[in-house]
Amino acid sequence: MMIKDIKNYLKSVVDCPNWYVGRIDGKKDQxxxxxxxxxQPKPVPxxxxxxxxxxxxxxxxxxxxxxxxxxTDAEEKAQAVYNALYGQNPEIGGKRVIKIDLNTxxxxxxxxxxxxIYEFVLGAVIYYER
Known part of the structure; x- marks a missing residue:
């Protein structure tokens, strides 16, 4: 699984006009x-x-x-992203997700x-089948 796979999954469930991996275009309002x-988490034994x-x-x-x-709009969008991950076990990048641990x-x-422009951050560890 790669970071772009996470972006593609979120893009399929959260409405947003501009998606990025590794950076954003700060000139975009949304x-x-x-x-x-x-x-990064410790390696899997x-x-x-x-x-x-x-x-x-x-x-x-x-x-x-x-x-x-x-x-309020920024917080609502951040919560939509949070909800797209919390308690979910989707397939991402062709891999079955076992668990998503959100950091907060x-x-x-x-x-x-x-x-x-208002900003919110989420952190997570995604456990997936190899």
């Missing part, structure tokens, strides 16, 4: 960026019998919701950028 987490017997892997991601000049109980307010 966009969502998906990034590899700065602190290799099962007895080797890698071929190890059934799952995990990927840490961070999601930036950069959404307009109204704080709600989207985290990150402030406003230099153009007055």
């Amino acid at each position: 966009c969502i960026g998906v990034y590899p987490a700065r602190s 290799i099962a007895i019998g080797g890698v071929e017997n190890t059934t799952y892997n995990k990927l840490g991601v961070e999601i930036l919701i950069h959404w307009g000049d109204a704080p 109980s709600c989207p985290v307010y990150a402030g406003v950028d230099e153009n007055g």
Whole structure:
């Protein structure tokens, strides 16, 4: 599973005019960026019998919701992204998701950028079948 797969899944369930991987275009008033987490989870222990017997892997991601000049609209969009992950077990990038561990109980307010656009952040670890 790759970061672009997470973006493509979210794009299929959350309405947003501009999606990015690894960065955003800060000139856009409404966009969502998906990034590899700065602190990735520990590697999955290799099962007895080797890698071929190890059934799952995990990927840490961070999601930036950069959404307009109204704080309530930004929070609503961030909550929509949160809800698209919380308690879900979708197929992402051809892999069955076992579990999604969100880092917080709600989207985290990150402030406003230099153009007055409100931003929220989510972090998650996605466990998926190999």
